[in-house]
Amino acid sequence: xxxxxxxxxxxxxxxxxxxxxxxxxxxxxxxxxxxxxxxxxxxxxxxxxxxxxxxxxxxxxxxxxxxxxxxxxxxxxxxxxxxxxxxxxxxxxxxxxxxxxxxxxxxxxxxxxxxxxxxxxxxxxxxxxxxxxxxxxxxxxxxxxxxxxxxxxxxxxxxxxxxxxxxxxxxxxxxxxxxxxxxxxxxxxxxxxxxxxxxxxxxxxxxxxxxxxxxxxxxxxxxxxxxxxxxxxxxxxxxxxxxxxxxxxxxxxxxxxxxxxxxxxxxxxxxxxxxxxxxxxxxxxxxxxxxxxxxxxxxxxxxxxxxxxxxxxxxxxxxxxxxxxxxxxxxxxxxxxxxxxxxxxxxxxxxxxxxxxxxxxxxxxxxxxxxxxxxxxxxxxxxxxxxxxxxxxxxxxxxxxxxxxxxxxxxxxxxxxxxxxxxxxxxxxxxxxxxxxxxxxxxxxxxxxxxxxxxxxxxxxxxxxxxxxxxxxxxxxxxxxxxxxxxxxxxxxxxxxxxxxxxx
Numbered sequence: 001x002x003x004x005x006x007x008x009x010x011x012x013x014x015x016x017x018x019x020x021x022x023x024x025x026x027x028x029x030x031x032x033x034x035x036x037x038x039x040x041x042x043x044x045x046x047x048x049x050x051x052x053x054x055x056x057x058x059x060x061x062x063x064x065x066x067x068x069x070x071x072x073x074x075x076x077x078x079x080x081x082x083x084x085x086x087x088x089x090x091x092x093x094x095x096x097x098x099x100x101x102x103x104x105x106x107x108x109x110x111x112x113x114x115x116x117x118x119x120x121x122x123x124x125x126x127x128x129x130x131x132x133x134x135x136x137x138x139x140x141x142x143x144x145x146x147x148x149x150x151x152x153x154x155x156x157x158x159x160x161x162x163x164x165x166x167x168x169x170x171x172x173x174x175x176x177x178x179x180x181x182x183x184x185x186x187x188x189x190x191x192x193x194x195x196x197x198x199x200x201x202x203x204x205x206x207x208x209x210x211x212x213x214x215x216x217x218x219x220x221x222x223x224x225x226x227x228x229x230x231x232x233x234x235x236x237x238x239x240x241x242x243x244x245x246x247x248x249x250x251x252x253x254x255x256x257x258x259x260x261x262x263x264x265x266x267x268x269x270x271x272x273x274x275x276x277x278x279x280x281x282x283x284x285x286x287x288x289x290x291x292x293x294x295x296x297x298x299x300x301x302x303x304x305x306x307x308x309x310x311x312x313x314x315x316x317x318x319x320x321x322x323x324x325x326x327x328x329x330x331x332x333x334x335x336x337x338x339x340x341x342x343x344x345x346x347x348x349x350x351x352x353x354x355x356x357x358x359x360x361x362x363x364x365x366x367x368x369x370x371x372x373x374x375x376x377x378x379x380x381x382x383x384x385x386x387x388x389x390x391x392x393x394x395x396x397x398x399x400x401x402x403x404x405x406x407x408x409x410x411x412x413x414x415x416x417x418x419x420x421x422x423x424x425x426x427x428x429x430x431x432x433x434x435x436x437x438x439x440x441x442x443x444x445x446x447x448x449x450x451x452x453x454x455x456x457x458x459x460x461x462x463x464x465x466x467x468x469x470x471x472x473x474x475x476x477x478x479x480x481x482x483x484x485x486x487x488x489x490x491x492x493x494x495x496x497x498x499x500x501x502x503x504x
Contacts, residue, residue, distance in 0.1 A: 007140055011366055018127055019362030023354040026053050030116050030352055033255075037302040042204055049206040051258045053120055054127060057267035063129040064088070071438070075480045083437040085157070089373040092274050093146075095125055097371070098364065099271075099284035106287060109356065115295040115343065117353020122288035124361050126267060128368060139439035141468060142372035145485060147433055153375030160277070167273040175326045179225055182235055186216035189236070194246055201250040205258050221319040222249045223329040227262055237319070248300060248312050255296045256328035264292065265326050290336040292328070294343055301344050313344045374434055381428030383484065384471050388428065390456030393420050398499045400447035400492045407446050410499040419502035426494060427462075432469060432484040439483040441470035447492040466490060 029051040071080030212233040226232030275281035441463040449464040461472040472481040
């Protein structure tokens with residue numbers, strides 16, 4: 001069977017696993033949150049304490065870093081960095097297209113599926129981390145290759161990486177400055193009734209670690225700040241609330257904590273840094289942040305009486321403001337206030353969104369890598385054989401169809417210097433574009449050329465078919481493969497005649 005078919009079977013298998021597993025996990029957490037909202041019962045079949053869907057959103061950038069470290073151990077820092085760069089560029093394209101699609105569909109989705117499902121849709125690229133370990137080994141030729149000219153590649157990559165680092169650094173500094181200003185004059189809340197209510201709500205949220213409850217003159221809206229349990233705290237403005245209002249505030253903020261929405265904000269920053277030059281991604285992240293708040297509102301007032309809804313709507317009106325840093329905020333921005341108030345006061349029964357999640361997840365898996373950005377192109381002589389004087393072919397096989405089911409083959413061992421040079425000249429003229437580090441040429445279809453060769457330092461394996469070419473370097477029991485796209489026609493009859501003549 002063609003190896004490409006095997007790879008696509010694998011992709012379909014992963015698409016089915018994630019396309020079923022992610023929606024199923026979502027449905028269990030969504031059902032549990034509704035159960036708690038209606039009955040107050042926090043008993044769970046599992047011992048899980050949060051309501052995160054599968055994994056925290058920071059896992060994707062974390063797995064990319066782990067992938068780079070593992071690759072460094074096996075192939076060295078240069079090739080591992082090249083592989084990480086290729087993955088980052090693929091993810092950049094995927095995020096840009098996926099977020100653009102969600103922006104287009106968002107008005108329809110918000111009317112038909114739950115707010116929690118809308119918020120989860122923005123996070124689906126996170127689950128591609130499950131596919132990272134085998135992404136390179138199951139490479140599928142892209143449908144579209146966006147090639148950056150060699151002379152512009154280093155400059156554009158430098159600008160892109162500098163911009164990404166600047167965005168990430170700016171958000172880190174902004175968060176630390178805001179946290180310092182917020183907590184500088186913060187004081188613990190000592191009202192016994194409020195503190196007892198805070199403890200009761202934390203127990204209902206099944207939190208392992210107690211979160212500090214503070215009040216600060218710098219806070220304009222109730223918010224929770226901090227990445228880790230030991231540093232996380234909920235901060236309220238210096239104003240009086242009724243106990244009913246405190247309860248609504250606490251439930252909103254603890255819903256964020258249970259879902260680890262601060263981790264989600266970290267993923268949003270990662271997306272902004274990766275796609276900093278794309279305004280659509282910035283708009284998408286703003287919409288995604290609004291969906292986080294809408295999904296918390298949805299659960300806080302789920303199955304609530306009209307009086308509770310009016311009280312919560314009044315809170316939103318009184319605390320409208322802008323979020324800063326890595327925080328979750330009761331009222332993130334005035335721009336989303338109208339939609340949130342409508343969602344609170346005019347509840348509408350929507351589907352869970354399980355089907356939409358499944359279809360989108362499966363589509364993401366199947367489409368990943370089909371559009372590729374590359375910065376390296378040239379001739380095979382420039383990229384595969386940079387030192388042609390040192391290249392010597394050890395053995396060469398050529399097979400091609402003879403016009404029927406029969407396949408004709410030619411094979412030569414230790415070709416003569418004349419044949420070696422003629423073969424090198426013919427292969428070196430092929431135009432190629434670098435596609436992927438760590439990927440080998442799949443399949444065994446004809447026409448095909450396979451060869452062992454020596455470049456003066458290492459033994460290499462060359463594989464060539466119509467449209468694709470791979471070069472694998474064997475070094476101290478390591479195999480380093482690079483896959484190229486062949487951008488011109490291959491003279492198979494000429495190659496076959498050359499090898500057949502050399503074997504005579």
